[in-house]
Amino acid sequence: MGSMTEPAAVKTRRTPRPLDVDLGGAELRAICETMVLSRALDERMWLLNRQGRAHFTISCQGHEAAQVGTAAALRRGEDITLPYYRDLGVVLWMGMTPREVMLSFFARADDPNSGGRQMPNHWGHAGLRIISGSSPVGTQIPHAAGVALAAKIRHEPTVTAVYFGEGTTSEGDFHEGLNFAAIHRLPVIFVCENNGYAISVPRHKQMATATVAERAAAYGMPGIAVDGTDVLAVYRVMRRAVDRARSGQGPTLIDTRVHRFTPHSSDDDDRVYRPPEEVESARQQDPVEKFRRTLVQHDLLTTAQDHELRERVAAIVEDAVVFAEQSPLPAAADLTRHVFAESGRR
Amino acid sequence: MGSMTEPAAVKTRRTPRPLDVDLGGAELRAICETMVLSRALDERMWLLNRQGRAHFTISCQGHEAAQVGTAAALRRGEDITLPYYRDLGVVLWMGMTPREVMLSFFARADDPNSGGRQMPNHWGHAGLRIISGSSPVGTQIPHAAGVALAAKIRHEPTVTAVYFGEGTTSEGDFHEGLNFAAIHRLPVIFVCENNGYAISVPRHKQMATATVAERAAAYGMPGIAVDGTDVLAVYRVMRRAVDRARSGQGPTLIDTRVHRFTPHSSDDDDRVYRPPEEVESARQQDPVEKFRRTLVQHDLLTTAQDHELRERVAAIVEDAVVFAEQSPLPAAADLTRHVFAESGRR
Amino acid sequence: MAVKNIVESVRDTLGEEMARDERVIVIGEDVGVKGGVFKATAGLVERFGEERVIDAPLAESSIIGVAIGAALNGLRPVAEIQFADFIYPAMDQIVSEAARLRYRSNGAFGCPIVIRVPFGGGVHGALYHSQCVEALFFHVPGLKIAVPSTPADTKGLLATAIRDEDPVLFFEHKKLYRRVRGEVPDGEHTLPFGQAEVRRPGDDLTIITYGAMVHVALEAAEQLARESVAAEVIDLRTLVPLDKQTVADSVMRTSRAIVLYEDNRTGGVGAEIAAILAEEFFEHLDAPIVRVAAPDVPAIPYSTPLEEAFLPNVAGVVAAARRLVAY
Amino acid sequence: MAVKNIVESVRDTLGEEMARDERVIVIGEDVGVKGGVFKATAGLVERFGEERVIDAPLAESSIIGVAIGAALNGLRPVAEIQFADFIYPAMDQIVSEAARLRYRSNGAFGCPIVIRVPFGGGVHGALYHSQCVEALFFHVPGLKIAVPSTPADTKGLLATAIRDEDPVLFFEHKKLYRRVRGEVPDGEHTLPFGQAEVRRPGDDLTIITYGAMVHVALEAAEQLARESVAAEVIDLRTLVPLDKQTVADSVMRTSRAIVLYEDNRTGGVGAEIAAILAEEFFEHLDAPIVRVAAPDVPAIPYSTPLEEAFLPNVAGVVAAARRLVAY
């Protein structure tokens, strides 16, 4: 059930009842499956990295509810997302295939994200309206305002959702992007996946407020804090923000409280800066398990369906890994391509 | 009398009675004289520019109460200021002489601000603890946090005050500077001279909030809006912020509502973007006249004193202009000096 | 053909391109009712409305970041940085984002934005209203750079820039804005990028330059002609792409080269041109490659004697040319 | 003397300088209990406390801006930019502020900060964890730049940087961090800025380089020696100030020069070195000045074949040297 923190400057909402959402059983199961798939792919990438089969990985583990819960309130093929490196759940929901994810992971030529040019999890898929992202954090936030500005100018109903961590809210680009979007009442949702750490730096060294939601006050924009381990609570908050955006009422900042179950990335060792118990206790709120249990409790996921789902996911992951690892690497000669448009009209 | 706007997220204060301040008659007259002097010097610079005797000027006119009212709550020789280009009133109060101001205006070799290297009104005076400022707006805000950090680390009682316009609060450096200061509870006051325009861009195209004070909520810092045409209202608010800072309670954002009586600078023509009546009606709240009247009303400035003050100011301005204009220009050979320390220890 | 100055040429070209393609928008500080601090966007908001001519908040990173986002969603933004000196807050958006979007997405995304940048000294603008910043972007692959020196080129290059599929930095020299007048073709007029122009032919030495220095070079060439030295003056017009061919053709004929630029000497665009000549055309050179540029001081001071001492001038070019022909 | 790698040398030098001068503080992302993502600040917070070793918010402009402010009020901040690729948000603070403070105040204020910048490729860091960014700062007067290539130089140059009165960018090559080991003098050890080091003497040609490419050059020289070509390898060590004398002495002897740098070719630091040679030492040159550098693509791709194709390597240097001696 969604518990929402309500800081002073932030909109008040009554706590909704469980499953109080406009989603049917099939949709709920699809959400669940995407969350399970995200986790499974992520765990596999971690394993492959530890086996030395790939240089790098960075996880969504613990963030799945925030990711899939927000994405599920968007329209595929119409709405535009600007995910950050943790957003495996977002891109899967928006339509990226596990094979495509693994092509990126193994840096293969056919990776639709970057043709193996970027590190894994640097998403971008023109066909799915997932805007290409970079490593410098926060740069995508003004982009999202610009994307939404273009939609507004053309009177298109597109909603734009942009994602980032709480550490990233310290960057100037966060401020400038939200300020611009608020002034122009743009149809854009700012989704913060607030896991309490920026690599090793804890939240209290990142901001003097208790929540990221409070930062919205500076822009005269609603700021909603929500339990990011509760996918339906997240969905409800996002649903309302999307409706607001689509109906011309402007942007919303959503602060999803999540836990990062892994070290920052495969290059990090988090034992030096946080006690293992912290992660252990966070795992009690595992968003994936929690949602599966909720569906089972409400008879929306039968044992058979659950079993089938897990089998399907396992097979998908296996297929993706095999497919991608066998897929060709980029040719060295491609190094100098795509610096500029290859057949740009003048 | 100080009227204060009180936006939602901002500290509540009762409206104080006139002259409800810890200042004696001599101090009040000194404040008044600095305001009158600021105005007189500024008007003269404008005139000299129009006569073609200097390339550029940029005004404090309309901002004097906000400037002198805040500076008057600081300790000369101990506290550190980072003024911006309008802050003639601040630097005069902190001890810069009118001759020094005019040396800067005429870009003379002996200008203590920059030896004639910077445009006029780009303040900096090591002896007076006025930190050198540049033209790119907002860069001084993180500097102020750093200055205050150093004071805190060394356990010095120094308070730092940094100044900027409301347009500047849109820059990333505003956000980053306030965020840093708030996290470390630094002894620094952020003073916004909110004149409703950034050159031609009106406030509602700069921010979606009614006040700059509301931006403080993002940093868990008090944000106080005050009538910036009322020097004593400003002083009271600043006094409290300074006490807070000096006693280790951290930073404050002060939003002083002021009017810009002139075009943005001598290069601007404001008739294309605002009606002349707007300035006319703002002049009804002329902070300099208002304060002079208040002092006269309360018998703190006699007619004789008033007359004497005006004569003194006129003479000072005259002296400064003559002195500076006759003062030598920099030598061309100095062009390549001071790129690096000339006798830096290694 | 009408006679215009450069700022009028910018303004009219923006108007024509906005009329031609409704995807073109203008965004920047004071570009609306004020018409820009140099009046380069005057009249546009009245003609095209506030949706397409946007007075941005005072925040350069978001001006470029928003422009990039709008380009990613189908628009053709022309962003204005009020003075070149204020481009640094947008550095990350320009270098990490605009310049790398196409490359990092393996060609899937592009970033068709133009960044108009009034730049250059000699206008009493002091340290922060006088800078040349082109060298920083010249070094960054993925950005195109145009630097017109005449009203006609301004139109031709700006139209090309706006229609280009990739990010273009468009440098407009403030000192030339109102000082240089010339005929500007009516109607459709584009100039291909990467074609330098020989502004004055000559066989004794080649002066390679761009921007306001083109006019300094021409004056120097005039003076040298009176001393019977025939200097060829090449106006690069675009720095990226760079027209090596025109430079090479000239230097192979003259065997002597001066590279003239207003920017700080060390690491400026002229260093690359000298390096190319020293590497690829070494055998054609009869003398050292001389660079005439500004000294390595942080920026142009305000006070007149210092401002004048900073800027490369006709006398400096003439002196260098004399040394070179005597070598 | 202890044998250390470069990251250990950085860490120990920071510790020594902090012990020596209590004005020295360290500020950056993750520099505290994590000890930095490369462990270059490991142990410092335990030794000197949270007031002097500051885990900054994720905001580079304020990391540098706060460091500048602290320097203006008497401290000696050593700021860390986690990866060179993330320096751009701080560009305005570095260029407009740190570099210009002394000049703009006519010497009244100084800005004694060090900005430590792990940089460089070959570490599977892809487009945004591999960049060389030194050229951008090399062009900006008012900044000093050090690029050590050995553990001993790391100590000597870092100590000098911290004690310098002006801003210093201190570039640490990530690929060398743990790969290069060597003796590091105990106790007081500073190296003056502006003194290049001849890493290997030779009379046939000069390879001028810095950073990780020093090691590529040495390997190439080794290979060339087997072909009886004696290549001299010059490690610049600091780019600003630049030791022209050592370069000139060598080139006047060898008459042939290769400038080797890892950065994108166009407008890189090597362009300036070539331009200086072509202008000031032209008469001593017997052959073109060859630059071996990375191609002009936005940054190093992740996928191994692309990463390898990007980086200048031993074979490339050897091939260039062969062409040069045959010229």
Ligand SMILES: Cc1ncc(C[n+]2csc(CCOP(=O)(O)OP(=O)(O)O)c2C)c(N)n1
């Ligand atoms: C501009 C920039 N500075 C530094 C980094 C290095 N870095 C990568 S992720 C990260 C922490 C991000 O924290 P947060 O925004 O909270 O996201 P999280 O990883 O916790 O989801 C840092 C410092 C970067 N990528 N970009």
Ligand SMILES: Cc1ncc(C[n+]2csc(CCOP(=O)(O)OP(=O)(O)O)c2C)c(N)n1
């Ligand atoms: C980074 C930067 N961008 C643009 C400018 C040009 N500029 C100078 S003052 C100004 C407006 C400042 O407005 P505000 O902060 O409200 O201060 P005011 O002048 O109104 O007191 C602008 C855009 C600048 N100086 N610096």
Ligand SMILES: [Mg+2]
């Ligand atoms: Mg985080």
Ligand SMILES: [Mg+2]
């Ligand atoms: Mg203003």
